[in-house]
Amino acid sequence: MEKRKIAVAEHGYVLLKDWMGDDLSPVNDAKVSFDKESSQLGDREKRLITYLADHQHTSPFRHSVLKFEVYAPLMVARQWWKHVIGSEHGEGYDRLTAWNESSRRYITEEPMFLIPGVDEWRSVPENRKQGSGGNLAPSLGEKYTEALQKHVQESLRLYQQALEDQVCPEQARLFLPAYGLYVRWVWTGSLQAVAHFLKLRLDHAAQKEIRDFAAAVETLAREKFPVALEALLKA
Numbered sequence: 001m002e003k004r005k006i007a008v009a010e011h012g013y014v015l016l017k018d019w020m021g022d023d024l025s026p027v028n029d030a031k032v033s034f035d036k037e038s039s040q041l042g043d044r045e046k047r048l049i050t051y052l053a054d055h056q057h058t059s060p061f062r063h064s065v066l067k068f069e070v071y072a073p074l075m076v077a078r079q080w081w082k083h084v085i086g087s088e089h090g091e092g093y094d095r096l097t098a099w100n101e102s103s104r105r106y107i108t109e110e111p112m113f114l115i116p117g118v119d120e121w122r123s124v125p126e127n128r129k130q131g132s133g134g135n136l137a138p139s140l141g142e143k144y145t146e147a148l149q150k151h152v153q154e155s156l157r158l159y160q161q162a163l164e165d166q167v168c169p170e171q172a173r174l175f176l177p178a179y180g181l182y183v184r185w186v187w188t189g190s191l192q193a194v195a196h197f198l199k200l201r202l203d204h205a206a207q208k209e210i211r212d213f214a215a216a217v218e219t220l221a222r223e224k225f226p227v228a229l230e231a232l233l234k235a
Contacts, residue, residue: 004223006216009209011112011182012072014216016224021064021191023227026052030060046227053231061192061232066221068187073114075179076210077101080187083197097193101185105170108163112182113152114209118142122208131207152177194221195232 005015027045028037030052038045052060070080084099102109118141122132135141155177162172189197194217200206201214221229 004220006219008072008212008216009114011114012076012213013070014213014220015069016066016220017069017186018067019065019224021225023049023225025064026060026191026228029063030057041227049228050231053228053235056235058192061195061228062190064191064225064228065188066191066194066224068217068220069184070187070213071182071184072213073179073209074181074183075114075207076213077183077185079201079207079210080197080213083189083193083200084187097190098188099185102183104173104176108169111156111159111176113177114180114182115148115152116141116145118145121145131205148180152180191221191225191228192232195229198229198233 003015003017005013007013024038024041024045027041027048030048031037052058070077072080081099084097118138119135121136121141121144123134123136125131125133155175158175159172162175163169198214198218198221201210202218203211206214218229
C-alpha cells in the first residue's frame with residue numbers, strides 16, 4: 001500500500017499512513033438502504049454523492065476513513081486537537097476520530113523548533129477577529145528571528161544538561177519552549193471528519209501555519225476521494 005508524504009515548512013510533514021474506501025464507498029453505503037450496489041463510479045453515482053453532501057446526509061461518508069501521521073509545531077497540534085475533542089457534538093458530529101501523540105515522557109529524540117525567517121513575522125491585524133495581519137519588515141523580523149534562535153539554544157542547553165544530570169525526561173522537557181516545539185501524532189478520521197477539518201482550517205481566517213498543513217491533508221485526501229471530498233467541501 002502506497003504511503004505518500006508531503007513536506008510542510010522546514011521540518012514538518014503530513015503522511016497518509018492508511019485509508020479505507022474510495023469514491024464508490026459512500027454511494028454503496030447509502031444504497032444499502034435499498035439493498036443495491038454500484039460496481040463503478042458513473043455520472044449517476046456522482047450525482048448521488050453530491051445530493052448526499054448537499055442535503056447533509058453525512059452518515060455514508062463516515063464509513064470511509066483516512067489515517068495521517070503529522071509532524072508539526074505544538075501550536076498547530078493543539079488547534080488540530082479541537083477536531084477530536086469537539087467531534088461528538090454540534091456541527092460536524094462524528095465519532096470516527098482518534099489521536100495518538102509522541103510523548104517526551106518517554107522519548108528524547110532531537111528537539112526541532114519552528115523559527116520564523118526574517119520575512120515571516122506577521123503584524124497585529126486591524127480586525128482583532130483575525131490571528132495576524134501582513135508581514136512585518138525583514139529588518140524587524142531579523143531582530144526576532146535572532147532572539148528566538150538564542151532562546152531556543154539556551155533552552156536546549158538546559159534540557160541537555162538536565163538529562164545528563166539524570167533528571168527524568170518528563171521533567172527535563174520543561175526547559176523546552178513549548179509552542180514552537182515539533183511533535184508527532186497519528187490522526188484518524190472519517191471522510192466527513194476530514195472534510196469538516198478542511199472547511200475550517202483552509203479558511204483564510206485560520207492561522208497560516210495550520211493552513212499549510214491542512215493544504216497537505218487536502219492534497220492527500222483528494223487523491224483517494226476526489227469526487228466525495230469535493231462534494232463535502234462545496235456543501
